[in-house]
Amino acid sequence: MKVKGTNSFNMRAILLLIGITVGVYLGFKYLLPLILPFVFAYFLAWIVRPVTESLYNKFKIPRIIGGSASLLLLIAVFGTCICLLINVLIKQAILFIRNMPIYLDLLAGKLDKICSHCDKMFGLDGGTMRSTMDENLLQTVNRVKTQVIPELTQHSISITIQMVAIVGIMLIILVAAILIVKDLPDYRKKLENNSLYQDIHKVTEKLSEAGTAYLRSQLIIMVTIAGICILGLSLIKNEYAALAGIGIALMDALPVLGSGLILVPWAIIMLITGRIYSAAILITTFLACQIVREVLEPKLIGNRIGIKPLFTLIAMYVGLKLFGVVGFILGPVGLIIIQTVYQAILEREERVAVKDEVHLNE
Numbered sequence: 001m002k003v004k005g006t007n008s009f010n011m012r013a014i015l016l017l018i019g020i021t022v023g024v025y026l027g028f029k030y031l032l033p034l035i036l037p038f039v040f041a042y043f044l045a046w047i048v049r050p051v052t053e054s055l056y057n058k059f060k061i062p063r064i065i066g067g068s069a070s071l072l073l074l075i076a077v078f079g080t081c082i083c084l085l086i087n088v089l090i091k092q093a094i095l096f097i098r099n100m101p102i103y104l105d106l107l108a109g110k111l112d113k114i115c116s117h118c119d120k121m122f123g124l125d126g127g128t129m130r131s132t133m134d135e136n137l138l139q140t141v142n143r144v145k146t147q148v149i150p151e152l153t154q155h156s157i158s159i160t161i162q163m164v165a166i167v168g169i170m171l172i173i174l175v176a177a178i179l180i181v182k183d184l185p186d187y188r189k190k191l192e193n194n195s196l197y198q199d200i201h202k203v204t205e206k207l208s209e210a211g212t213a214y215l216r217s218q219l220i221i222m223v224t225i226a227g228i229c230i231l232g233l234s235l236i237k238n239e240y241a242a243l244a245g246i247g248i249a250l251m252d253a254l255p256v257l258g259s260g261l262i263l264v265p266w267a268i269i270m271l272i273t274g275r276i277y278s279a280a281i282l283i284t285t286f287l288a289c290q291i292v293r294e295v296l297e298p299k300l301i302g303n304r305i306g307i308k309p310l311f312t313l314i315a316m317y318v319g320l321k322l323f324g325v326v327g328f329i330l331g332p333v334g335l336i337i338i339q340t341v342y343q344a345i346l347e348r349e350e351r352v353a354v355k356d357e358v359h360l361n362e
Contacts, residue, residue: 020341024334028323037169041176045184046208048074052181067181071174085246092243099239206340211333217300218253224296225249225259225289232285236278252289254328259289307335 032039048070055066115129122129191197230245238244244262252259267282307315312332319331 016345017338017342020338020345024337024341025322028330028334037173038176041173042180044071044074044173044177045180048177049181049184062182063185064178064182068178071177071181075174088242089246092240096240096243202344203337203340207333207336210336213300214332217297220300221293221296222249222253224292225252228288228292229259229263229285232281232288236281248289252293260286263289307332307339311335 045067048067051070052063052066055061055070056063111133112130115133116126118124118129119126226245226249228245229248230241233241233244248259248262251262263282263286267279267286270276270279270282312335315331315335316328317331319327319329319334321327323330
């Protein structure tokens with residue numbers, strides 16, 4: 001009888017997990033696109049809530065005024081930082097474009113040498129590999145002219161409409177955040193005694209804790225790695241140290257890819273061309289990035305997420321297959337939701353079982 005009960009429990013647990021998983025998938029697929037602006041609005045309201053409550057309690061400033069001022073200040077500070085960063089990146093991009101002819105000449109010379117070596121290696125006539133490469137390059141350029149550029153031109157109106165829609169959505173998020181800040185205490189008072197709200201709150205609290213820990217850790221790691229890359233590239237006197245350093249840091253944040261996708265081939269090229277010092281700096285920069293990630297990530301995240309790295313990687317892959325690029329984020333988030341909801345349901349059933357047992361004993 002014990003074995004039968006255990007088997008029944010296991011089957012019920014499996015069915016429960018399947019049901020939760022299907023519910024999360026359907027929620028992400030159909031519900032999330034509808035409520036996403038208000039999720040962002042709640043996130044903004046959550047950020048400025050401590051300041052808003054402090055202004056209300058100390059100076060009796062209405063929440064709608066304090067929340068509006070806090071949100072506008074947050075947007076202004078964030079926008080200023082983004083503008084300064086974009087300004088630096090644009091300057092370096094313009095410098096790169098100006099120097100493009102020089103780099104193309106250098107690349108052409110390197111390609112001539114590489115193609116000549118390939119011709120000798122494979123026993124081909126001189127210039128065969130280069131002519132093949134030129135033909136492929138010409139086909140690519142023609143394809144861009146005949147397909148990509150006309151396609152972009154045809155969709156220019158729809159892109160403009162989408163940009164206007166994005167601005168409208170941003171305004172909705174801002175207004176919703178202000179209203180949430182204003183009414184959040186009232187919402188909590190009305191819902192805090194509701195048992196369903198308590199269970200949902202546990203799930204959102206766990207998700208918020210895991211999400212905050214993950215995002216904060218990734219931001220700190222990205223900033224640190226960007227600083228290391230900018231320093232390393234500055235040591236080899238690279239003119240685009242800031243642009244390349246930030247790009248490498250963003251690449252490092254993506255799963256599987258990492259900073260080695262850029263730094264290692266770059267170091268190999270430097271080594272082949274005889275620039276030993278530059279190659280050594282790039283390899284050192286790569287190793288420093290790896291050490292920083294391996295050391296900081298466990299300390300910053302710790303056990304807050306409660307999911308093994310292998311399961312996180314599987315969740316990212318499944319999310320990528322189901323939802324595209326955003327699945328890299330939705331996959332782990334969905335896994336956290338499934339795990340938290342499952343544990344919350346089991347804990348609730350245990351509480352109910354204990355209450356029933358107490359009533360029976362009485």
